[in-house]
Each structure stands twice: as C-alpha cells, then as structure tokens.
Amino acid sequence: xxxxxxxxxxxxxxxxxxxxxxxxxxxxxxxxxxxxxxxxxxxxxxxxxxxxxxxxxxxxxxxxxxxxxxxxxxxxxxxxxxxxxxxxxxxxxxxxxxxxxxxxxxxxxxxxxxxxxxxxxxxxxxxxxxxxxxxxxxxxxxxxxxxxxxxxxxxxxxxxxxxxxxxxxxxxxxxxxxxxxxxxxxxxxxxxxxxxxxxxxxxxxxxxxxxxxxxxxxxxxxxxxxxxxxxxxxxxxxxxxxxxxxxxxxxxxxxxxxxxxxxxxxxxxxxxxxxxxxxxxxxxxxxxxxxxxxxxxxxxxxxxxxxxxxxxxxxxxxxxxxxxxxxx
Numbered sequence: 001x002x003x004x005x006x007x008x009x010x011x012x013x014x015x016x017x018x019x020x021x022x023x024x025x026x027x028x029x030x031x032x033x034x035x036x037x038x039x040x041x042x043x044x045x046x047x048x049x050x051x052x053x054x055x056x057x058x059x060x061x062x063x064x065x066x067x068x069x070x071x072x073x074x075x076x077x078x079x080x081x082x083x084x085x086x087x088x089x090x091x092x093x094x095x096x097x098x099x100x101x102x103x104x105x106x107x108x109x110x111x112x113x114x115x116x117x118x119x120x121x122x123x124x125x126x127x128x129x130x131x132x133x134x135x136x137x138x139x140x141x142x143x144x145x146x147x148x149x150x151x152x153x154x155x156x157x158x159x160x161x162x163x164x165x166x167x168x169x170x171x172x173x174x175x176x177x178x179x180x181x182x183x184x185x186x187x188x189x190x191x192x193x194x195x196x197x198x199x200x201x202x203x204x205x206x207x208x209x210x211x212x213x214x215x216x217x218x219x220x221x222x223x224x225x226x227x228x229x230x231x232x233x234x235x236x237x238x239x240x241x242x243x244x245x246x247x248x249x250x251x252x253x254x255x256x257x258x259x260x261x262x263x264x265x266x267x268x269x270x271x272x273x274x275x276x277x278x279x280x281x282x283x284x285x286x287x288x289x290x291x292x293x294x295x296x297x298x299x300x301x302x303x304x305x306x307x308x309x310x311x312x313x314x315x316x317x318x319x320x321x322x323x324x325x326x327x328x
Contacts, residue, residue, distance in 0.1 A: 009233045009234065009236060009296065010236060011236050011237060011238035011304055012057070012236045012237070012238060013238050014055060014056055014057055014238065015056070015057045015058075015059075015191075015235065015236060015237045015238055015239070016051065016056045016057070016058050016059070016237055016238070016239045016240075016241060016318045017058075017059045017060070017061065017228060017231060017232035017235060017237040017239070017240050017241070018048060018051075018058060018059070018060050018061075018241045018243060018314060018318075019060075019061050019062070019224060019225055019228035019240065019241065019242045019243065019289075020044060020060065020061070020062040020063065020243050020311070021063055021224075021242070021243055021244040021245060021311070022063045022064075022065050022066055024040060024041065024043075024044040024062065024063075024243060024311050025037050025040050025041055025044070025062065025063070025064075025066070025067070025098060025101075026040055026066050027039065027040060030066070032066035032067060032069070032070055037067070037098075037101060038101055038105070041098070041101045041102055041105050042105040042108075042109075044105075044243075044311055045102065045105035045106040045108075045109045046109050047311065047312060047313075047314040047315060048060065048106060048109070048314060049106060049109035049110050049112075049113055049115075050113075050314070050315045051314055051315040051318055052110060052113075052115060052117060052196065053110075053113045053115045054315060054319075056318060057191070058196050059187065059191055059196065059197045059198075059199065059231070059232075059235050059237065060102060060196070060197070060198045060199075061198070061199060061200045061201060061224065061227070061228045061231055062098055062102070062198070062201045062202070062224070063201075063202060063224045064091065064094040064095070064098060064201055064202030064224075065142075065202075067094040067097065067098065068087070068090045068091065068094055068142060068143075068202065068221075069142065069143045069144060071085075071090040071093060071094070072087075072090065072142060072143035072144075072171070073143065073144060075090075076143075076146070076150065076154065079153075079154075079157075084154075084157065086217065086219055087142070087173060087219045087220065087221070088205050088206060088207070088217030088218060088219065088220075089217070091201075091202050091203075091204075091205045091206070091221075092123055092205050094201065094202055095121070095123050095124065095201040095202060095205070096121070096123060098198075098201055099121025099122075099123075099198045099201065100121065102119070102121065102198050103119045103120070103121055103198070106119050106196065107119055117194065117195070117196050118193075118194065118195045118196070119195065119196045119197075119198070120190050120195045120196070120197055120198070121197075121198040121199070121201075122183055122186050122187050122190070122197060122198065122199045123183070123205070124181060124182070124183040124184075124187070124199045124200045124201065124204045124205065125181075125182040125183055125204055125205045125206075125207045125215065125217075126178045126179075126180070126181055126182065126200065126203060126204025126205065126206055126207070126222045126227055126230075127178070127179045127180040127181075127182050127207060127208070127209065127215075128176035128177065128178060128179060128206045128207070128208060128218070128220065128222065129176060129177070129179060129208070130208040130209075130210075130218070132174065132176035132177060134174035134175050134176045134177075134220070135174045135176065135218075135220070138160050138172045138173045138174045138175075139172055139175070140172060140173050140174065140175035140220075140221050141162075141164075141170045141171070141172050142170075142171050142172070142173055142221060143170065143171050144170070145164065145167045145168035145169065145170050146161075146168055146169050146170070147168055147169065148163070148168075148169055150169070151163075151168075151169035151170075151171075154171065159171055159219075160172050160173070173219055173220055173221055174218075174219070174220040174221075175220065175221050175222065175223060176206065176220055176222065177226070178203060178204065178222045178223070178226050178227045178230055180230065181199070181200050181204060181227065181230050181231045181234055182204075182207070182215075183199070184199070184200075184230075184231055184234035184235065185234075186199075187199040187200075187231070187234075187235060188234060188235055188236075191235055197235075199231060200224075200227050200228065200230075200231045201224075202221070202222070202224060203221065203222030203223055203224040203226070203227040203228075204222055204227050205217060206218050206220040206221070206222050223285045223289075225242055225285045225286045225288075225289035226285055226288065226289050226292070228240065228242070228289060229289040229290070229292045229293040229296075229306075232293055233293065233296050238303070238304060238305065239304070239305045239306070239307065239318050240289070240290065240293045240304075240305075240306045240307070241306075241307045241308075241309075241314055241317050241318050241323075242286050242289065242290065242306070242307070242308045242309075243309070243310070243311040243314055243317070244286065244308065244309070244310070244311070245310070245311070246309070246310065247260065247309055247310045247313075247322075247323065248260035248261055248262065248308075248309060248323060248324045249261045249269075249278070249283060249286075249287060249308050249324040250277075250283075251272050251277050252277060253277065253278075253279075253283070260324070261324045262324065262325065263320075263324075263325045263327070264324060264325065264326055265326070265327065265328065266291055266294055266295055266326065266327075266328055269287060269290070269291060269326055270291060273287055273288070273291075283308075286308050287308070289306075290306035290307075290308060290326045291306075291326070293306050294306050294326050294327060294328060295328070303327060303328065304327075304328075305320060305325065305326070305327050306325075306326040306327075307320065307322070307323045307324065307325050307326070308323055308324045308326075309322050309323020309324060310322070310323065
C-alpha cells in the first residue's frame with residue numbers, strides 16, 4: 001500500500017495547504033447552525049483571500065466534527081422513520097456542504113480584492129488499513145452524549161457506545177492511520193489548472209481495499225491533520241498551515257512552566273512530544289502532522305515549513321511570521 005510518498009512530492013515555493021480547524025466553521029459559542037457556519041466560514045475565507053492576494057497558491061482542507069455530530073443526531077432522532085446512514089456517508093455529505101460554503105465565501109472575498117480565482121471542492125476518499133488496531137478498539141468519540149437507554153438502542157444496531165460517567169454515553173469509532181489520499185490526483189490536476197482546491201475534508205472519507213481490489217467505506221474517522229500532511233505532500237505544497245484556536249503550541253500546557261513555542265526545530269518538537277507535552281486528543285496530532293510534513297523528502301532545494309497557529313493570522317503563519325513555526 002502506498003503511504004502517499006513518491007518522487008512527485010518535490011515542493012513548489014509559494015504553494016500552501018491550509019488545514020482549517022473546527023473553530024473556522026462554527027459560531028464563537030461552538031454552535032453549528034447553518035447561519036453560524038456560513039458566517040464563520042466567511043470570516044475564515046477573508047484571511048485565506050489575503051494570502052491568495054499576496055501571491056500564494058492555496059489549497060484547503062478542513063475538519064467536520066460539529067457537522068458530522070449534527071448528522072448523527074438526525075440519524076438518532078429519525079431512526080424510527082428512516083434508516084440511519086453510515087458514518088462514511090456522513091463524512092461525504094459534510095465534505096460537499098462545507099465545500100459549497102467555502103467556495104461561495106472565497107469567491108466573494110477574492111472578488112472584493114480584485115483577484116478572482118476558480119475554487120473547486122473534491123469529495124475525497126482516504127485509504128486506511130482494514131487491519132488497523134483502531135477497528136478492534138474504537139476510542140474516538142463522535143456525536144453528543146446520550147442516556148444509557150439511547151446508547152443501548154443504537155448498540156443493538158452494531159454501534160459501539162461507552163460511558164463517560166456523569167456526562168452520559170457517547171458513540172466511539174475507530175480512528176485509523178491514513179495511508180493515502182486516493183483522490184489527490186484530481187485535486188492536483190485542478191491546482192495545476194489554477195484552481196484553489198478544497199479536498200480531504202474531515203480527513204477524507206475512510207475506505208478500505210478488499211482482497212479483490214475494490215474499495216468500500218468504513219465506520220471510522222480519519223484525523224484531519226494527519227490526512228492534511230499527506231495531501232500537502234501530494235499537492236507539492238512547500239508550507240502546511242494548521243489553523244486552530246490558539247496562537248502557539250504550548251510546552252508544559254497547564255503547568256507553572258507553560259511557555260509558547262515560536263520558531264522551533266524538528267528535534268526540539270520531537271523531544272517535547274516524547275516527554276508528553278502534547279495531548280493526544282488535541283495538539284498531539286497537529287504536532288505529529290507538522291513533523292511528518294517537514295521531514296518528508298525529497299526536498300528538491302525547497303525547504304518544507306509547517307506552522308500551527310491562530311486562524312486570524314493564516315497569512316503571517318504561512319510566511320513564517322506568526323504561530324509555532326517548524327523547520328528542520
């Protein structure tokens with residue numbers, strides 16, 4: 001199986017992949033109403049348009065946790081009327097919905113700056129291993145908390161639910177390692193043709209390859225940032241920007257020795273990660289994605305850079321002037 005590598009990965013200066021976190025697509029209070037999502041995405045696209053206007057060639061990917069959570073609630077509330085749809089279907093639906101909002105908002109923001117560009121969204125599959133240990137021990141929570149009686153009803157349909165104490169029960173699914181962004185070639189062709197591309201939303205729709213070579217969707221969630229670094233390499237991006245709701249990665253987070261990381265090296269970040277400074281469910285995957293991207297060869301004379309920082313400073317982060325900047 002491919003791991004997304006290959007000789008075609010030589011990065012192109014000025015080419016940037018931006019991975020938008022959930023804060024880019026929900027209202028400030030975390031709600032995911034249609035109006036709240038549209039307004040949040042419009043604000044995010046203003047920052048992306050700034051970067052395009054400055055001369056960058058941009059591709060985008062995004063999270064989809066709140067949106068998938070809403071679809072799962074609809075599944076549960078309407079289960080007595082229509083059959084619940086599988087999680088891979090939910091992922092595909094949110095790719096299309098969020099992609100539409102991004103295309104419309106970015107069209108407007110680019111036109112306002114006098115730099116119109118075509119914007120396209122690609123429904124994207126991500127290959128995972130059917131034997132990934134995540135499938136035997138699902139731990140990724142999705143959706144909302146429910147009472148035990150509701151959890152039992154959906155467990156009877158084959159879902160896995162776990163108790164989170166006083167907060168209630170929540171569905172858990174596998175989060176397998178992404179191996180390959182299967183539709184990256186389509187995204188790359190669009191980018192070569194001058195499009196701003198939205199791809200691999202929510203980490204991509206997870207699929208496995210059966211013994212006869214056919215693909216099928218699976219009930220899983222792929223980490224958005226780990227998939228983003230694979231996509232960035234395939235699109236030959238020189239810079240990966242992971243936009244989140246904090247200004248910097250913090251070493252010693254929550255302790256008396258907490259400190260922000262500005263410009264750092266792969267060696268320093270790996271040492272901090274090994275010492276347990278980055279939580280597995282939040283900053284850990286972002287740091288790991290940045291490390292994988294920066295260290296993936298070949299370089300071709302263009303150094304890769306990763307940045308993790310605030311959505312409001314995407315352009316500065318892409319130019320190495322804001323956030324936590326990771327280089328070799």
